[in-house]
Amino acid sequence: MSDVVVTNNPAQDRYEAHLDGELAGFAEYILSGDLIVFTHTEVDDKFEGQGVGSALARFALDEVREGTRRVKPQCAFIKSWIQRHPDYADLITRGEHH
Template sequence: MSLSKPPVPDIEHDAAASRFQTLVDGQRAVLDYELDGGVMVITHTGVPEAIGGRGIAAALTRFALEHARVAGWKVIPACAYAAAFMQRHGEYADLLG
């Protein structure tokens, strides 16, 4: 029997708040950004400790990057997590602005 990863949580884009977010076990995890012209500056990725270690930050970051790609935006990963994620995942290198 193999252990599978838990399903990716449902992620919402709150464009008015410049935030991607998800609710897991009653805890809110977020990725905040600022939009400057056609450039998404990822400013913060936050996952409460109670739900950490489940790949939620990665899911939020991947969702935000895919959104940026579809919207035609470039991305500046100003938060350390997003910068490390983009370094590990070369498939998003074309988005760097």
């Protein structure tokens, strides 16, 4: 199985995951001041169960950690991923913890 390759595509305001050169999924965001608001994550049905969503979340949140932004996870997938990986909870804005 190939590795998922994730890149930030700021022109489209999203992180994109490719598998075997094909777009497998994306995580859309809005930049607002010192926040990055994740609004929607989608994985193509063809690539379900291959770690695409998790790769997207990990890459995006690792990149956020390198900067100064905080995360506001409006997207249910990103929110639940962070809940399953509490070592990323420190990136969430106050008032977003559940």
